[in-house]
Amino acid sequence: MTRTKARGYHHGDLREALVASGRKLLEEKGIRGFTLRECARRAEVSHAAPAHHFASMDDLLAELVRRGFAELTAAMTAEVQRVEDEPAARLVGLGVGYMAFAAANPTLFQLMFSREANRIELKEGDEGAEGVRRLQAAVVDEVLAHASGELRQRAADFAWASMHGFITLVLEGEIGGRDSSRALKTRGLAALAAMAETVVRLARS
Amino acid sequence: MTRTKARGYHHGDLREALVASGRKLLEEKGIRGFTLRECARRAEVSHAAPAHHFASMDDLLAELVRRGFAELTAAMTAEVQRVEDEPAARLVGLGVGYMAFAAANPTLFQLMFSREANRIELKEGDEGAEGVRRLQAAVVDEVLAHASGELRQRAADFAWASMHGFITLVLEGEIGGRDSSRALKTRGLAALAAMAETVVRLARS
DNA sequence: GTTTAATCTTGACGATGGAAAGAGGCCAAA
DNA sequence: TTTGGCCTCTTTCCATCGTCAAGATTAAAC
Structure with a gap:
């Protein structure tokens, strides 16, 4: 919530950011509309970045x-x-x-x-x-x-x-x-x- | 169930075949594993054939x-x-x-x-x-x-x-x-x- | 029998999840 | 302080997906 922009190569707390954006996305788009790439997009990160924190999309859903x-x-x-x-x-x-x-x-x-x-x-x-x-x-x-x-x-x-x-x-x-x-x-x-x-x-x- | 092979260009009753294969697929793979292309495959039909009977995948799901x-x-x-x-x-x-x-x-x-x-x-x-x-x-x-x-x-x-x-x-x-x-x-x-x-x-x- | 319309196929497009490989930066050991 | 290692992130690539457009084929209507 505090950090807005001007981050460097590293995000800082991508895992939590993905959980937060994922939760919002889930309510917005529904279960079948949930997308790992959209989660990454909202966390302002490349689409492959989540892989370093969650083994798969289902892994993120399981965490939610x-x-x-x-x-x-x-x-x-x-x-x-x-x-x-x-x-x-x-x-x-x-x-x-x-x-x-x-x-x-x-x-x-x-x-x-x-x-x-x-x-x-x-x-x-x-x-x-x-x-x-x-x-x-x-x-x-x-x-x-x-x-x-x-x-x-x-x-x-x-x-x-x-x-x-x-x-x-x-x-x-x-x-x-x-x-x-x-x-x-x-x-x-x-x-x-x-x-x-x-x-x-x-x-x- | 009766027809097995040797069908011509037309299927005969593709709509019902899609409903049947779709229902099986749903139980087999789960909601998020459901795929229109796999339904078509099981009905032995090209991947675009279902479009002539169901406007979209969600349309088929709604029918189920x-x-x-x-x-x-x-x-x-x-x-x-x-x-x-x-x-x-x-x-x-x-x-x-x-x-x-x-x-x-x-x-x-x-x-x-x-x-x-x-x-x-x-x-x-x-x-x-x-x-x-x-x-x-x-x-x-x-x-x-x-x-x-x-x-x-x-x-x-x-x-x-x-x-x-x-x-x-x-x-x-x-x-x-x-x-x-x-x-x-x-x-x-x-x-x-x-x-x-x-x-x-x-x-x- | 010819025309029309419905059905199905092929091929393409953009988007997705995931794998592979490399770039960038943090941090601890020297 | 420097350096080496490791974690994080990016880029690129692949197979698959839903959907669309265009053409092939056949059934049905006239």
């Missing part, structure tokens, strides 16, 4: 996905920590953080959850969505502390599935049409409330 | 998506009609048909629900997921016949979201890991049961 998961986990954590109320409300907060990230980074979010269809393989040691899963399981367990492992798994499955499905359908315009704005928030909160109630109900069965 | 939605609707309808039981069971059946199609056509399914991220625009008059929505709303209304419009919408949102989210996470390996086979069916049915129960409970509130 990796950082996306880290951010998503952070967003959920922040939102949960703001809620000191009962566990059910914390479950809703979890979903709010999840949906807020997805709404702010729609294309990246879709890429993060269509790695199979896009043949994007994470690097060894990359946790992927594991952080999300752990955080979610922890909050679900606040409600189902003394339940069986199977029940807790079912509740976690269900909680993740319903919030993931809702925001996905919203991003596609299947829920709420084109205006994914205010009218949507009420429907989203209603869906999260129904999800939380269901988890609570599972705890009582 | 269109047919996917038609098939998905048909699969759901067939599964629902097999269930004559109570509405809640029919709701589960709906989800079974949905998930069965997605499991059998994972890449196409992901493409159908990431059109925004992949910049795939349907043609004018193409209903997209409208058939799915209508069918789903009808079955949900069997449970919520005498409820308010807003409540029925919330229930429909929630039902679709939870079954869509579950199968999506399964296809990505986030639920059930690599073996999306038997152990998964029990978890999938559990999720669908929880969804149906929630809808029924909404009817009583």
Whole structure:
């Protein structure tokens, strides 16, 4: 951000610049419109320069996905920590953080959850969505502390599935049409409330 | 399928051949590995031949998506009609048909629900997921016949979201890991049961 | 049977991802 | 401070891609 021009032969921090321009490009042009050469162009560097920082285009995409998961986990954590109320409300907060990230980074979010269809393989040691899963399981367990492992798994499955499905359908315009704005928030909160109630109900069965 | 070789200058039914090879290719190579030239190659036709049947590669992809939605609707309808039981069971059946199609056509399914991220625009008059929505709303209304419009919408949102989210996470390996086979069916049915129960409970509130 | 229109092929263009080889500059060891 | 090595970046090249234009071939219409 600070450096503007008058750089020498070396860029200085090309790796970060590529990540930044790549992320913007992804949202601008979509998954299939993403181009390594355009990333290089925006970083004001020759088209072959990225090769010294990323083995391939898919390698850069994998890095974007990796950082996306880290951010998503952070967003959920922040939102949960703001809620000191009962566990059910914390479950809703979890979903709010999840949906807020997805709404702010729609294309990246879709890429993060269509790695199979896009043949994007994470690097060894990359946790992927594991952080999300752990955080979610922890909050679900606040409600189902003394339940069986199977029940807790079912509740976690269900909680993740319903919030993931809702925001996905919203991003596609299947829920709420084109205006994914205010009218949507009420429907989203209603869906999260129904999800939380269901988890609570599972705890009582 | 019937014609094997010895075709003349004209193919006979290139449009259908491209749809067929395209669909296979999509599952084989993934969304970003999809190539118009490879489709043509598999149909044993020159690389420029598809242009006479599809204006562009995206046009062919849009056609695959269109047919996917038609098939998905048909699969759901067939599964629902097999269930004559109570509405809640029919709701589960709906989800079974949905998930069965997605499991059998994972890449196409992901493409159908990431059109925004992949910049795939349907043609004018193409209903997209409208058939799915209508069918789903009808079955949900069997449970919520005498409820308010807003409540029925919330229930429909929630039902679709939870079954869509579950199968999506399964296809990505986030639920059930690599073996999306038997152990998964029990978890999938559990999720669908929880969804149906929630809808029924909404009817009583 | 002739004309017309649709279908398919060939060839070309610009853009892409990637590989190879060389130029430029940083930095540590002398 | 000089020098040698290594990392970074550029240039050039290649195969492949989607798309376009022009011509060849055949089916269909008249």
